[in-house]
Amino acid sequence: MKEMKERKPRFTSLSGVEIHRLYGPDDLKDWTPERELGAPGEFPYTRGIYPTMYRGRLWTMRQFAGFGSAEDTNRRFHYLLEQGQSGLSVAFDMPTLMGLDADDPLARGEVGRCGVSISSLADMERLFEGIPLDQVTTSMTINGPAAVIFAMYLAVAEKRGIPFDRLGGTLQNDILKEYIAQKEWLFPPEPSLRLVTDVIAYCAQSVPKWHPISISGYHIREAGATAVQELAFTLYDGLTYVEAAVKAGLTVDRFAPRLSFFFNVHNDFFEEIAKFRAARRLWARELARRYQPKDPRSLQLRCHAQTAGCSLTAQQPLNNVVRTTVQALAAVLGGTQSLHTNSMDETLALPTEEAVRLALRTQQIIAEESEVANTVDPLGGSYYVEALTNRLEEEAQAYFRKLDAMGGMVAAIEQGFPQREILEASHRYQREIERKERTIVGVNRYVEEEERPIPILKVDPDVERRQVARLSELRNTRDSFKMARAVAAVQEAVACGENIMPPLIEAVKAQATVGELCMALKEVLGTYREPVVL
Amino acid sequence: MTVTAAPLRILIGKVGLDGHDRGVKLIARALRDAGMEVIYTGLHQTPEQVVTTAIQEDVDAIGLSILSGAHNTLFRRVLELLSAQGAEDIVVFGGGIIPNEDVPALKEAGVKALFGPGTPLDDIVRFVKELPRSR
Numbered sequence: 001m002k003e004m005k006e007r008k009p010r011f012t013s014l015s016g017v018e019i020h021r022l023y024g025p026d027d028l029k030d031w032t033p034e035r036e037l038g039a040p041g042e043f044p045y046t047r048g049i050y051p052t053m054y055r056g057r058l059w060t061m062r063q064f065a066g067f068g069s070a071e072d073t074n075r076r077f078h079y080l081l082e083q084g085q086s087g088l089s090v091a092f093d094m095p096t097l098m099g100l101d102a103d104d105p106l107a108r109g110e111v112g113r114c115g116v117s118i119s120s121l122a123d124m125e126r127l128f129e130g131i132p133l134d135q136v137t138t139s140m141t142i143n144g145p146a147a148v149i150f151a152m153y154l155a156v157a158e159k160r161g162i163p164f165d166r167l168g169g170t171l172q173n174d175i176l177k178e179y180i181a182q183k184e185w186l187f188p189p190e191p192s193l194r195l196v197t198d199v200i201a202y203c204a205q206s207v208p209k210w211h212p213i214s215i216s217g218y219h220i221r222e223a224g225a226t227a228v229q230e231l232a233f234t235l236y237d238g239l240t241y242v243e244a245a246v247k248a249g250l251t252v253d254r255f256a257p258r259l260s261f262f263f264n265v266h267n268d269f270f271e272e273i274a275k276f277r278a279a280r281r282l283w284a285r286e287l288a289r290r291y292q293p294k295d296p297r298s299l300q301l302r303c304h305a306q307t308a309g310c311s312l313t314a315q316q317p318l319n320n321v322v323r324t325t326v327q328a329l330a331a332v333l334g335g336t337q338s339l340h341t342n343s344m345d346e347t348l349a350l351p352t353e354e355a356v357r358l359a360l361r362t363q364q365i366i367a368e369e370s371e372v373a374n375t376v377d378p379l380g381g382s383y384y385v386e387a388l389t390n391r392l393e394e395e396a397q398a399y400f401r402k403l404d405a406m407g408g409m410v411a412a413i414e415q416g417f418p419q420r421e422i423l424e425a426s427h428r429y430q431r432e433i434e435r436k437e438r439t440i441v442g443v444n445r446y447v448e449e450e451e452r453p454i455p456i457l458k459v460d461p462d463v464e465r466r467q468v469a470r471l472s473e474l475r476n477t478r479d480s481f482k483m484a485r486a487v488a489a490v491q492e493a494v495a496c497g498e499n500i501m502p503p504l505i506e507a508v509k510a511q512a513t514v515g516e517l518c519m520a521l522k523e524v525l526g527t528y529r530e531p532v533v534l
Numbered sequence: 535m536t537v538t539a540a541p542l543r544i545l546i547g548k549v550g551l552d553g554h555d556r557g558v559k560l561i562a563r564a565l566r567d568a569g570m571e572v573i574y575t576g577l578h579q580t581p582e583q584v585v586t587t588a589i590q591e592d593v594d595a596i597g598l599s600i601l602s603g604a605h606n607t608l609f610r611r612v613l614e615l616l617s618a619q620g621a622e623d624i625v626v627f628g629g630g631i632i633p634n635e636d637v638p639a640l641k642e643a644g645v646k647a648l649f650g651p652g653t654p655l656d657d658i659v660r661f662v663k664e665l666p667r668s669r
Contacts, residue, residue: 094551094602098578106580109607110551183553183577224556310556314651347651349633351605423559430560434654443652456633459603532576533560 014268015226016428017391023383031386036281040376043288045280046389047377048335049300054373062139062304063365066091066116067326067350068463070126073116075152077131079353083360087169087338089139091115092149099145099186099518102467111464114350119467119513124152125159134162137270138169139214139304139453144186146173151504154207158505170211170260170304173199176237177216179413179530181223181422181432186518189410191525195500196241197248202501204254211260213241214304220418221264222310224426227275230264232399233409233418235283240409242291252291256298265327265338268307272327273379274388276303276334305331306340312347317454318441322342325362332366332534333379349456364399412522414416416533423533471513477510486510487520494524543593544662547575549612552602557629561597564655565662581611588616588624594667595625595646605632605640611646613644625665629653 011019020027038044041051050056060477065088066073070080093115095107101119102111111117118124128138133156142149142284150171153391157167176190178185185192195214204213217225217234225233238259245255263279264501265272283301289295307327312320341359343351351359367373379385406412413419432438439445493503507517546562548555555577562585566572573591575584588596600608609628616624622644629649637648646665649658 094604098551100551106551109604109611110602113603114552114601179554183555184551222554222556301564347631349631426556427560427563430655434656440652444654453634530577532574534559534573 013227014266015228017228017271023387025383027387028390031390033112033381034262036390039382043296043299044284045300046277047380049280049302049337051376053335053376054332055376056365058367058373059332059336060087060137061085061360061367062087062089062137062338062340063356063360064089064091064141064306064340065356066093067457068112068116068459069112069467070118072112072460072463074127074129074131075396076353076356080356080360081131081136083357083362084364087137087139088139089340090141092142093117095346096149096514097142097144097147097184099514101513101515103471104515107143107464109464111338111467112459117256117467118149118152118263119471119515121152121155121508121511122474123468124149124156127500128153128156133157133160134166134179138278139172141172143172143175143178143182144184144192145514145518146171146175147199147500147504148508148514150199151501151508153261154505155496155508157305158509160512164207165209165412167207168209169476170214171199172262173213174216174237174262176240176409177219179528180220180233180237180418181225182219183247185528187525188415188524188528193240193244193410194245195525197244198500200241200245200255200258201248201250202499204250205259206501208258211258211302212255214260215241215263216262218262218264218306220422221266221308222239224310224429225422226425227266227268227271227391228395229312229399229418229421229425231275231279231282232389232396234261234263235279235286235396236400236403236409237425238283239286239290242287246291252287252293253295253298256287256291256293257295257300260303260337261301261303263303263305263331265305265331265334267311267323267327268339269326269330271388271392272330273334274385274392276331276336276391277302277377277385277389278396280335281389302337304338304340305334305336307342309342312344313440313443314347315451316448317344317348319442320347321358321362325366328362329366329370329372332372335377345454345456348454350459352455352457354455378389399427400467415533416531419533474511474513483507483510483512483516487512487516490517491520491524494521540548541571542595542662542665542667543571543573543591545573545575545584545588545591545593545596547579547587547596548577548600549579549581549608550599550600550602551578552600552604553577554601555598555599557601558599561599561629561658565597568659568663570662573631575664581615582607585615585619585621589619591622593624595627595662595665596663598626598628600628600630600632603631604630605630609640609645610643615667623669627661629658642648
C-alpha cells in the first residue's frame with residue numbers, strides 16, 4: 001500500500017492483532033458464505049442461532065443483582081421486574097460463593113457485602129417471595145456450591161407446588177473457570193467436574209427447561225485475558241464438560257441443547273462482535289466433528305453477555321455509561337441471547353437503584369430506539385468483520401491444539417498454563433496503559449484534577465448480625481437428627497457415585513445449611529490449593 | 535538518613551474470601567521489578583495468617599487487596615493483630631474496591647495508603663520505596 005502518514009506506526013486490536021488500513025476481497029480469499037456463514041439458524045450458525053433473531057424476540061434483559069439480606073435483594077428484584085426487566089439474575093455474597101454460612105468465622109465482614117447472603121432454605125424462600133418461578137427465568141451465579149443452591153431453588157418450587165418441568169433459568173455451575181480465573185473453588189478439579197456432570201444429568205432427566213451450566217468467559221476476561229484467550233479457554237472448558245458428561249454415559253443430544261455460554265464484551269467494538277460470531281461457528285464445528293450429534297440444537301451456542309466490568313473507571317464515572325453503551329451494542333450486533341449492562345458506579349461499590357435503572361434503560365434504548373434489531377447479523381459480509389471472525393477462530397484453534405497436547409484443561413490448570421497466559425496478557429495491557437500506548441479516557445488522558453463524587457450504595461452493616469441470629473435460631477429449632485441423617489445420605493450418595501441431586505434436595509428440606517453441606521462434601525471430595533503463578 | 539543495602543521486604547496478599555487476583559499480581563510484579571523482595575501469600579488468607587507470615591518473614595510493609603467489600607473489617611483486624619504482636623512498625627497499605635467515604639476512617643485506624651482503581655503502578659512503587667524500614 002502507498003506510503004501515507006498515519007496517526008500511529010501500527011494499529012492493533014485490544015487482543016494485539018495487527019489491523020490493516022483496509023479490508024477487501026483479498027482478506028477473504030478461500031472464504032465462501034455457504035461454508036463460513038450459512039443462513040441464520042443453520043450450521044455453522046455464524047449469523048445467529050435463530051432464523052429471525054431479534055425480529056422474533058428481543059434478547060433477555062437480565063441485570064445481575066444481589067446485596068444484603070434475602071429481603072433486600074427480593075425488593076431489588078421486584079423493582080427490576082417493574083422497570084421492564086425480563087429475567088432475574090442472582091448475585092451471592094462471598095461466603096455463599098465459598099460454601100460458608102453467614103456465621104462462619106471466615107465470613108466475618110463479608111456477609112451481604114458483594115451479593116446476597118444465603119445460608120438456608122428459609123433464606124432462599126425469602127429471596128423469591130412473590131416471584132412467580134414458573135413465569136420468570138432465573139439465573140444464579142454460583143459455582144463451588146452450585147448443586148446445593150440449585151437444590152434449594154428446586155425445594156422452594158416444590159413447596160409452592162410448581163412442577164420442575166416448568167422451571168426455566170440458568171445455573172452458572174462452571175467450575176473450570178474458577179481455577180482459571182475467578183478463584184472460588186471448594187473441591188479439587190476432578191471431583192468438582194463430577195458434581196457439574198451430576199447437575200447436567202439431573203436436569204436432562206428432571207428439569208428439562210433449565211440450563212444446568214453457563215460456560216463462562218466473562219471472568220476469564222476480567223482476570224486480564226484477551227478476546228482470543230477468552231474465546232479459546234471458554235470453548236475448551238465447554239468441550240471438557242461435554243466429554244465428562246459423555247463419559248458419564250449421557251448421549252450428547254440429551255444435554256448439549258441445554259448448555260449455555262457467558263461472554264464478556266470489552267471495548268474493541270468489532271473484535272467483540274467477531275468473537276461472538278467466531279464462538280458460534282467454532283462450537284458448532286467442534287461439536288459436530290467430535291461428537292456427531294443428531295439434534296441440530298446440540299450444535300447451537302446460546303449465550304448471555306455482560307459488558308466489561310474491568311473496562312470501567314473510578315475516575316469520571318459518568319463516562320462508564322458511554323463505555324457500557326458501546327459494549328452493549330457490540331453484544332447485540334454479535335447476536336447474544338441475553339445481556340447485562342454494568343452500572344456506572346461499579347468500580348466504587350455495588351450499584352444504586354438509580355445507576356441500575358440507567359444501565360437497563362441503555363439496553364432498552366438500543367433495543368427499541370436505535371433500530372439495530374431490525375435485521376439479523378447486520379455486519380455479516382463485512383470484509384473486516386469476517387476477516388476478524390476467521391482470525392479469532394484460527395487463534396482459538398491454536399490454543400485448542402496446545403491444550404489437547406497438555407492432556408486437557410484439568411491438566412493445563414494444574415500446570416498453571418491458562419493462569420500464566422492470562423497473567424501475561426494482563427501485564428501487557430497494564431504496561432500499554434502506563435506507557436499511554438492505549439488511552440483510557442479520564443485515567444491516562446483527559447484527566448480532571450477535581451473528581452465529582454456520585455452517590456453510592458451502602459449495605460446495611462447490621463445484615464451480618466441479623467443473619468447470624470437467624471442461623472442460630474434455625475440450628476436450635478430444627479430436627480437435628482433428621483438433618484444429620486439427610487447430610488449423611490448426601491455423603492453416601494457421592495461416595496457411591498450416585499447422582500447428588502435427589503439426596504441434596506432432601507437435605508436442604510431437612511434444613512441443612514449451605515455451610516454444613518459444603519463441609520460434608522469436602523470430607524468426601526477433598527480440598528484444593530492452586531499452583532501459585534506470579 | 536542511613537543507607538542500607540538490603541532491599542525492602544514487602545508482603546503482598548489477598549485477605550478474606552475474595553479471589554480477584556488480577557490487580558494484586560500486577561502490583562506484586564511491579565514491586566519485584568522495582569527491586570524489592572516480594573512475599574506473595576496467595577489467596578484466601580485470614581488476617582491471622584497474614585500477620586503471622588509478615589512477622590516470620592520480617593517484612594517492612596503489608597499490601598492487601600480487597601474487592602469484596604469486607605475492607606472495613608479485614609484491614610482493622612490486621613492492624614489489631616499487628617499491634618497485639620507489638621509489630622505496629624510494619625506499614626499496612628492496600629487497594630481494591632473501596633468507596634472514598636470509607637477511606638478516612640481506615641487511614642485513621644492506621645492504614646497508611648489506599649490505592650483505588652486506575653492508580654498508576656509507578657505511584658504505588660514510589661510510595662513503597664519511600665517507606666521507612668521497620669528493620
